[in-house]
Amino acid sequence: MSDATLSPATFRVDDHELEFARVPAVEGNDGVVISNLLKETGLVTLDSGFMNTASCESKITYIDGDEGILRYRGYPIEQLAAQSSFLEVAYLLIHGDLPSSEELSQFTERVERHTHLHDNFKNLIGAFPTDAHPMAVLSSAVSALPGYYPESVDPFDSHAVELATVLLLAKLPTIAAYAFRQSRGQEMIGPDPSLGYVPDFLRMSFSTNGEPYEVDDALVQALNLLLILHADHEQNCSTSTVRIVGSAHANLYASVSAGIGALSGPLHGGANEAVLAMLSEIQASDDDVDTYMDRVKNKEKGVRLMGFGHRVYKNYDPRAAIVKKVADKVLARLGQSDELLDIAKRLEEIALSDDYFIQRKLYPNVDFYTGLIYKAMGFPTNMFTPLFAVGRAPGWVAQWREMMEDPTTKIGRPRQVYTGSPSRDYLGINER
Numbered sequence: 024m025s026d027a028t029l030s031p032a033t034f035r036v037d038d039h040e041l042e043f044a045r046v047p048a049v050e051g052n053d054g055v056v057i058s059n060l061l062k063e064t065g066l067v068t069l070d071s072g073f074m075n076t077a078s079c080e081s082k083i084t085y086i087d088g089d090e091g092i093l094r095y096r097g098y099p100i101e102q103l104a105a106q107s108s109f110l111e112v113a114y115l116l117i118h119g120d121l122p123s124s125e126e127l128s129q130f131t132e133r134v135e136r137h138t139h140l141h142d143n144f145k146n147l148i149g150a151f152p153t154d155a156h157p158m159a160v161l162s163s164a165v166s167a168l169p170g171y172y173p174e175s176v177d178p179f180d181s182h183a184v185e186l187a188t189v190l191l192l193a194k195l196p197t198i199a200a201y202a203f204r205q206s207r208g209q210e211m212i213g214p215d216p217s218l219g220y221v222p223d224f225l226r227m228s229f230s231t232n233g234e235p236y237e238v239d240d241a242l243v244q245a246l247n248l249l250l251i252l253h254a255d256h257e258q259n260c261s262t263s264t265v266r267i268v269g270s271a272h273a274n275l276y277a278s279v280s281a282g283i284g285a286l287s288g289p290l291h292g293g294a295n296e297a298v299l300a301m302l303s304e305i306q307a308s309d310d311d312v313d314t315y316m317d318r319v320k321n322k323e324k325g326v327r328l329m330g331f332g333h334r335v336y337k338n339y340d341p342r343a344a345i346v347k348k349v350a351d352k353v354l355a356r357l358g359q360s361d362e363l364l365d366i367a368k369r370l371e372e373i374a375l376s377d378d379y380f381i382q383r384k385l386y387p388n389v390d391f392y393t394g395l396i397y398k399a400m401g402f403p404t405n406m407f408t409p410l411f412a413v414g415r416a417p418g419w420v421a422q423w424r425e426m427m428e429d430p431t432t433k434i435g436r437p438r439q440v441y442t443g444s445p446s447r448d449y450l451g452i453n454e455r
């Protein structure tokens with residue numbers, strides 16, 4: 024950026040004058056360029072929320088947010104959702120191409136063989152109170168994994184990375200199912216790899232002790248599809264967290280555990296849980312849907328239309344379009360009707376024809392309808408985000424590996440614009 028593009032300004036911080044120059048408006052960036060504070064590094068732009076900053080080059084996922092297009096490794100999300108399986112998509116994201124049938128069966132067999140957890144995990148997870156949020160259990164258990172598999176932690180040993188990849192994908196559903204059972208005060212049930220990845224996850228989650236669990240193919244298909252839809256989304260908040268932790272050469276488990284923490288936030292993966300809370304609040308209150316929308320538009324503190332809006336999509340999230348159809352199908356299949364689904368549809372209808380939402384290009388995102396499907400399957404709201412985490416795992420792994428293999432990767436370390444006090448002298452406690 025040449026100096027000619029900068030319009031200097033001076034700000035005062037205490038008694039000191041600091042010279043800054045503002046970058047002329049770039050869409051979505053009202054960045055401040057520091058001209059005098061960071062002479063040693065040259066110009067630094069202030070870009071809160073990274074609205075306008077690319078952190079890496081990536082070959083994994085393509086999004087055109089204006090057109091509502093999402094592709095994994097070049098394949099449209101609609102085709103993958105209709106035809107693929109979750110583990111095939113995981114292979115695609117991680118290895119770059121769709122597997123041959125032999126590659127897929129070897130990969131699947133390897134993952135399914137490792138779904139068992141060391142018995143101590145029952146103690147670890149069992150030590151959590153039953154009202155602990157399963158996301159806390161998930162991130163803790165993932166950060167414990169390197170303690171049990173030290174041979175898989177070296178980020179620069181390709182065999183170790185391959186092992187960590189398989190172990191993480193294998194153990195995560197078992198951890199999630201254990202966390203679910205712990206939250207219900209139920210005994211944890213170990214995996215039966217012969218059933219397959221998704222059916223066995225459902226069995227571990229819902230099996231009643233001692234009784235055989237009848238797997239419902241329609242639910243397996245729906246969950247498989249939802250996991251595919253969540254599998255990657257380029258540099259979202261949790262993935263960026265995984266990358267930044269990994270950029271310090273932290274192992275895959277430590278990086279993903281941090282990513283799980285980021286995902287839990289209600290502005291990110293935790294929105295699926297927040298949507299259900301919002302719909303239930305509307306249902307329980309005497310207010311109608313329009314009243315809630317007025318509160319949103321008046322920007323009442325803490326009131327947003329959860330499951331709406333997206334940093335990248337300024338059009339309908341292609342995944343939300345798929346999820347909406349699946350919600351109808353799953354409810355019909357289970358012979359359920361859900362008043363909350365009607366409320367969600369009504370909210371969407373109002374939003375899509377309301378100037379507030381039109382001007383801000385706010386559309387339903389992937390989190391808007393997913394919770395209604397998980398609920399219909401029998402999952403309580405606090406399991407919605409762990410389900411998202413199981414789905415996002417291949418993306419985290421693929422992005423972490425891509426970063427580790429990129430020779431241009433540097434430790435993630437943004438600069439800041441310091442606005443605190445300039446230098447001052449320490450005063451003893453009685454002099455203040």
Ligand SMILES: CC(=O)SCCNC(=O)CCNC(=O)[C@H](O)C(C)(C)COP(=O)(O)OP(=O)(O)OC[C@H]1O[C@@H](n2cnc3c(N)ncnc32)[C@H](O)[C@@H]1OP(=O)(O)O
Nearest residue numbers: 289290291292294327328329330331332333334383388390
């Ligand atoms: C898997 C995922 O992570 S998908 C996202 C899940 N999160 C949610 O569903 C939570 C609700 N949505 C949001 O909070 C936001 O849309 C985010 C966090 C997803 C994106 O945030 P940003 O890109 O930073 O947009 P930002 O918060 O600046 O919003 C831009 C404008 O739209 C408004 N806006 C954005 N989202 C919403 C919403 N859900 N409801 C009401 N208004 C909204 C903001 O108030 C702001 O209005 P203003 O220009 O008058 O100040």
Ligand SMILES: O=C([O-])CC(=O)C(=O)O
Nearest residue numbers: 256258259260334335389
């Ligand atoms: O991309 C984002 O900002 C949020 C995200 O993870 C997703 O939509 O799946």
